[in-house]
Amino acid sequence: MKFLYSFFLIALTVSPVSAQNGNNDAGTRPETIIVKEGQNIRDLAKTYLDDPNLWTEILRTNNLKSPADVKPNMTLKLPDPIINKAADELKKAQQAIDEASKAGAKVFAPGMIAMAIQLQNDALAKRKARDWDACYQLAREALNKAEEAVRKSPDRTEAAGQAVLADRKGTVQSRKPSDQLWNDLSVKAILVEGEKVRTLSESYAEIQFKDNKRVRLNENSQIVISKMEA
Known part of the structure; x- marks a missing residue:
């Protein structure tokens, strides 16, 4: 019985420490904090709201008018945890x-x-x-x-695309590395590394790459799609 009683007293003594850990997770964050010596309102906002610019929320929650009203050893209530959730x-x-x-x-x-x-x-x-x-x-x-x-x-996806056919006119065809024949290419078709694209007479194609750059193929032109550099 003495052992159990002693353990109970130790648990009561240790548990309040978690309120000063400064964890800004909305699920484990304390409801109130005690201002430490040297802390200012921006420090508190950074620690508990993950943004020093949200210091005004702490003032509002505690009905304080000025950062100068925050004093060491003062107990402050933290704003609604929805602020932390929104920031996350x-x-x-x-x-x-x-x-x-x-x-x-x-x-x-x-x-x-x-x-x-x-x-x-x-x-x-x-x-x-x-x-x-x-x-x-x-x-x-x-x-x-x-x-x-x-x-x-x-x-x-399995076949990582490098570009897309953004626009076309006339006859525009492509041939993947695994293909033997040229196939008609439709707008918005995804082009993979090693794929060839060509235009025939009175035709053009506009190809848009992953980095948003565009290449225009005039008639009777051909291009090989290469992998974008990281």
Whole structure:
């Protein structure tokens, strides 16, 4: 019994320490904090909200008028965890948008990546307006669209595309390395490394590469698609 009683006292003594860990995860973040000597309001915002510029949210939550009102050993209530969740989703969405762009989504899934970017911009606007719930939801939608754009990009398929036929007129044909014959090429067709594209008389083709650069083939021209350098 003495052993169990001693263990219980130790558990009570240790548990409050977690409130000072400074973990900004919305699920484990403390509800209140004690201001330490030398800390200012921007330090607290950086530690607990992951953005020093959100110091005004801490003031609002605690009905304080000025950063000078924050004193050492003062107990402060942290803002709603939705702020942390929104910030986390915004980061994830931006990372997914960057990954999709590198995979060629602006060429191979332009509508999807454009929607992801628009949703991300809308989320940032809501963040500026302090509409955190809307910011969180829009950022989640942006993340989903960006991830979908990544999946649609040829870098995620077996045959990684390097370019797409953006426009054509007349007779435009292609021949993959494994093909023996030339085949008619349609607009938006994905072109892979080693594939040959040619135009015949009174024809032209415009090829758009993963980095968004375009090459125009005039009549009676031919090009071999090469892999983009990293």
